[in-house]
Amino acid sequence: MESSTLFDKVWSSHVVHERDDGMVLLYIDRHLVHEVTSPQAFEGLRLAGRVPWRKDSILATVDHNVPTTDRSAGIEDPVSRLQVDTLDKNCRDYSLTQFPMLDIRQGIVHVIGPEQGVSLPGMTIVCGDSHTSTHGALGALAFGIGTSEVEHVLATQCLLMKKSKNMLIHVEGRLPHGVTSKDIILAVIGRLGTSGATGFTVEYAGAAVRSLSVEARMTMCNMSIEAGARAGMIAVDDTTMEYIANRPYAPEGPLWDGAVAHWRTLHSDDDARFDAEVRLDVSLLKPQVTWGTSPEMVVDIDGVVPDDTNPDYRRALEYMDLQPGTPIEDIYIDKVFIGSCTNSRIEDLRAAANLVQDHTLAENIKLAMVVPGSGLVKQQAEQEGLDKIFKSAGFEWREPGCSMCLGMNSDQLEPGERCASTSNRNFEGRQGKGGRTHLVSPVMAVAAALHGHFIDVRKCVL
Amino acid sequence: MKSFTRIETTLLPLDRTNVDTDAIIPQQYLKSVKRTGFGVYLFDNWRYRDPGVLGQDPRQRRIDPDFVLNQTTYKAAKILLARANFGCGSSREHAVWSILDYGFEVVISSSFADIFCSNSYKNGLLPVTLEEAAVDYLFKQVAQDPAFTCTVDLETQIVLDANDKEFSFEINEFHKYCLLNGYDEIDLTLQHADKIKLYEAELKQSCPWLFR
Ligand code: SF4
Numbered sequence: 001m002e003s004s005t006l007f008d009k010v011w012s013s014h015v016v017h018e019r020d021d022g023m024v025l026l027y028i029d030r031h032l033v034h035e036v037t038s039p040q041a042f043e044g045l046r047l048a049g050r051v052p053w054r055k056d057s058i059l060a061t062v063d064h065n066v067p068t069t070d071r072s073a074g075i076e077d078p079v080s081r082l083q084v085d086t087l088d089k090n091c092r093d094y095s096l097t098q099f100p101m102l103d104i105r106q107g108i109v110h111v112i113g114p115e116q117g118v119s120l121p122g123m124t125i126v127c128g129d130s131h132t133s134t135h136g137a138l139g140a141l142a143f144g145i146g147t148s149e150v151e152h153v154l155a156t157q158c159l160l161m162k163k164s165k166n167m168l169i170h171v172e173g174r175l176p177h178g179v180t181s182k183d184i185i186l187a188v189i190g191r192l193g194t195s196g197a198t199g200f201t202v203e204y205a206g207a208a209v210r211s212l213s214v215e216a217r218m219t220m221c222n223m224s225i226e227a228g229a230r231a232g233m234i235a236v237d238d239t240t241m242e243y244i245a246n247r248p249y250a251p252e253g254p255l256w257d258g259a260v261a262h263w264r265t266l267h268s269d270d271d272a273r274f275d276a277e278v279r280l281d282v283s284l285l286k287p288q289v290t291w292g293t294s295p296e297m298v299v300d301i302d303g304v305v306p307d308d309t310n311p312d313y314r315r316a317l318e319y320m321d322l323q324p325g326t327p328i329e330d331i332y333i334d335k336v337f338i339g340s341c342t343n344s345r346i347e348d349l350r351a352a353a354n355l356v357q358d359h360t361l362a363e364n365i366k367l368a369m370v371v372p373g374s375g376l377v378k379q380q381a382e383q384e385g386l387d388k389i390f391k392s393a394g395f396e397w398r399e400p401g402c403s404m405c406l407g408m409n410s411d412q413l414e415p416g417e418r419c420a421s422t423s424n425r426n427f428e429g430r431q432g433k434g435g436r437t438h439l440v441s442p443v444m445a446v447a448a449a450l451h452g453h454f455i456d457v458r459k460c461v462l
Numbered sequence: 463m464k465s466f467t468r469i470e471t472t473l474l475p476l477d478r479t480n481v482d483t484d485a486i487i488p489q490q491y492l493k494s495v496k497r498t499g500f501g502v503y504l505f506d507n508w509r510y511r512d513p514g515v516l517g518q519d520p521r522q523r524r525i526d527p528d529f530v531l532n533q534t535t536y537k538a539a540k541i542l543l544a545r546a547n548f549g550c551g552s553s554r555e556h557a558v559w560s561i562l563d564y565g566f567e568v569v570i571s572s573s574f575a576d577i578f579c580s581n582s583y584k585n586g587l588l589p590v591t592l593e594e595a596a597v598d599y600l601f602k603q604v605a606q607d608p609a610f611t612c613t614v615d616l617e618t619q620i621v622l623d624a625n626d627k628e629f630s631f632e633i634n635e636f637h638k639y640c641l642l643n644g645y646d647e648i649d650l651t652l653q654h655a656d657k658i659k660l661y662e663a664e665l666k667q668s669c670p671w672l673f674r
C-alpha cells in the first residue's frame with residue numbers, strides 16, 4: 001500500500017463520493033454547535049422543510065454570549081439572551097444534546113468536546129467556529145466551517161470539499177523550562193506568517209510535540225488557523241489514549257479495545273510525503289509576546305518592538321501606541337485575561353496558579369480575570385484550591401465561556417486599554433473597540449499581572 | 463442562492479493587507495439571529511468613530527470621513543479591491559453577508575483565507591484572486607481615476623478593465639457551476655443520499671464507537 005500521512009488516512013476513510021471535478025463528499029462524524037453561528041443554519045433547515053440527518057452526531061453548548069459573572073438571574077442583554085434562547089429552542093425542537101448555560105458541563109465548545117470524550121481520534125469534526133482545529137490534537141481532522149456549511153452538515157451529514165495540501169511542522173528539541181506550547185505555536189506563526197499555511201492541513205510532529213500533554217497539544221492545534229491552516233493534527237500515541245480513557249462519551253469495554261486498535265494506525269507513515277515541510281528547534285526558544293495587530297507580529301520577550309516601514313506595521317504600531325525599539329519588558333499593561341479555547345484548561349490554570357501563589361497583582365493592573373474553559377474545569381480548579389490562590393492575589397474568578405477573548409458579552413477592553421491575553425487573536429477591536437491585545441502564554445500573563453509589565457517568566461521563581 | 467455571471471462596475475480600493483473578519487464585522491453584530499441587515503455594520507470599527515450596537519440607527523453615529531467607504535466617490539462600486547490574505551480570522555459567515563448586503567458582488571485580492579472563500583461561494587459573492595502585480599496595477603488605476611471600471615466575467619474567468627487590459631483568474635469548476643446557476647449545494651448533495659446512507663451503515667460496522 002502506498003504510504004500516507006495522518007491527514008490522508010482520516011480524509012480517505014471519510015470519502016462518500018468523489019466528483020469528476022475533484023470535489024469530495026466528506027462524511028462528518030461529529031458536529032459541535034454553538035449559539036452564534038447556528039441560528040441562521042437552523043432557520044434555513046426549517047425553511048427547506050429538512051431535519052438534522054444524524055442527531056447523535058451533534059453536541060451543542062452556549063459559550064460566546066454567556067455572562068461570566070453570576071448567572072442565576074439569566075442574561076441581562078436582550079440580544080444575547082435571544083441568541084442563547086434560540087439555540088435552546090432549536091435543540092429542544094430537534095431533540096439535540098445540549099449543555100445549556102446552567103449545566104456544569106457547559107463551556108467553550110473546543111474545551112468541552114475533548115473533555116467529554118465527544119471528540120475522538122480519527123473523527124472528522126466540524127463546528128461553525130474557526131478554532132475547531134483544536135480537536136486535531138487528538139488525531140482527528142477538525143476544522144471550522146461557515147453557517148451555510150453548518151446547515152449543509154445538519155441536512156446531509158456531509159460537506160462538499162476539495163482536499164487541501166498537507167504540511168508537516170517538525171518541532172525538535174527540548175522545550176526550556178517556563179516556555180510552553182503557546183510559545184511554540186506563536187513562534188511558528190511568526191515564522192510562517194498569518195497566511196503561510198493557507199490551503200494546507202498542518203501536522204505537528206517531532207520530539208517536542210510528543211513530549212507535550214494532550215492539553216498543550218490542543219493549544220498548538222488551536223492556533224493553526226492563525227497561520228491560515230483550517231486544520232492542525234497530531235498523531236495518536238499513548239498520551240492520547242490515556243487522555244481519552246474514561247471520559248463520559250469515550251468508548252468502553254470491547255468498544256474501547258476496537259477503537260484503540262484503530263487509533264494505533266493514526267500516524268503518518270515513515271516515508272509519507274508532505275507538500276511542504278517546516279523544521280523548528282525549540283531548545284533555545286524564549287517566551288513569545290505579540291506586539292501588533294496580527295498574530296504574526298510576535299517577538300521574543302527579551303526583544304524590542306521592531307522597526308519596519310511596511311504600512312501594515314506602521315498602522316499596527318499606531319493602533320498599539322508603541323514606538324519601534326521599545327523593549328517588550330518595558331510595556332506596561334492595564335488588564336490581564338487568562339482564558340479562551342487556547343489556554344483555559346486545567347493544566348493552564350494550574351501553571352498560572354502555581355506562579356501566582358503568595359503574590360499580589362501589581363498596582364497598575366485594573367483588572368485581571370481568570371475564566372475557566374468549562375464548568376468542569378472550574379469545579380476541578382476549585383477542588384484543588386486554585387480559585388483561592390487567584391482570588392487572594394486579586395484576580396477575578398469567573399464562570400466559564402469565551403469572555404474577553406472576543407468580548408461578545410460585557411467582558412471587554414475600554415478604548416486604549418492594554419491587555420496581556422492568553423487568547424489567540426490580537427486583531428484591532430477584538431477584545432473591545434480600541435483595545436490593545438498582547439498574546440502570551442498563561443505563565444507569561446501571570447508574570448505580567450504580578451509585575452505590571454511584560455517580563456520573562458523565567459526571571460520569576462518557577 | 464443568488465447566481466453570478468458578469469458585472470461591469472467601478473472599484474472601491476481598500477488598501478490594506480490581512481483584513482480580518484473582526485474588521486469586516488465586529489463581534490457585537492454576531493448576536494443577530496438573521497442573515498440580513500449587516501451592510502450598515504461593514505468595516506464598523508473603521509467606518510464609525512463611536513462604538514455601535516446591533517439595531518442602532520447608523521445616522522446617529524459619528525462617521526470617519528477619511529475612511530474609503532465613507533467617500534461618495536466610490537458609492538456605486540460593486541467590486542471591493544483589497545490586498546493579500548483578505549478575510550482571515552474567524553469562520554463568521556456574517557463577514558460575507560455584510561459585504562453582500564452593502565452591495566458588493568466581487569472581492570478582488572491577491573489571496574483569500576480559506577473559510578472566507580468557501581463562505582463566499584455559498585452566498586453568491588465572487589472572490590477573484592489575481593497576481594499581486596495585477597492588484598497593484600488596479601489600485602494605481604483607481605487612484606488615478608475613481609471612475610475607472612472593470613468587467614468581471616465568471617463564464618470566461620476574466621477581469622477586463624477600461625484600458626482593455628485582461629487578467630484571467632482561476633476558480634474550481636464546481637464552485638463556478640454553482641455560482642453561475644445559483645445552485646443550492648444541499649440539494650446537490652442530497653442527490654447522493656443513498657450513498658451517504660450506505661457509507662453510514664458500513665461505518666457503523668467498522669467503527670461502532672462513533673455512534674453514541
Ligand atoms: S474562546 Fe475565543 S477563539 Fe475560542 S471559541 Fe470562544 S471566541 Fe472563539
